[in-house]
Amino acid sequence: MLELKTRKTQKTIEPVTGLTILDHALKEDVDWGFSCTRGTCARCRCFVASGRELLSLPSEEEEDRLEPEELEQGYRLACQCVVMQSGPISVTHKPYF
Numbered sequence: 518m519l520e521l522k523t524r525k526t527q528k529t530i531e532p533v534t535g536l537t538i539l540d541h542a543l544k545e546d547v548d549w550g551f552s553c554t555r556g557t558c559a560r561c562r563c564f565v566a567s568g569r570e571l572l573s574l575p576s577e578e579e580e581d582r583l584e585p586e587e588l589e590q591g592y593r594l595a596c597q598c599v600v601m602q603s604g605p606i607s608v609t610h611k612p613y614f
């Protein structure tokens with residue numbers, strides 16, 4: 518199960534391996550702010566509350582855009598992190614502003 522949360526919405530869907538978190542949000546019409554889809558604007562920033570081990574490792578773009586502490590705490594860029602394995606995942610949209 519993949520739980521997607523934003524300020525306005527909460528939706529639980531079946532995760533599809535190979536798709537990013539942002540892909541899932543868009544596919545399911547979840548109002549998930551984003552802009553570049555290339556890992557530079559950080560508008561899609563999110564917090565992974567559970568299932569971190571089921572996602573791809575941080576991309577180079579995420580390493581560049583996010584602080585090491587943020588990555589350590591579980592913050593990711595939704596356009597960069599890909600679901601690698603099915604399982605319980607919970608992600609909350611957490612843009613800077």
Ligand code: FES
Nearest residue numbers: 553554556559596
């Ligand atoms: S959409 Fe710009 S960093 Fe993800």
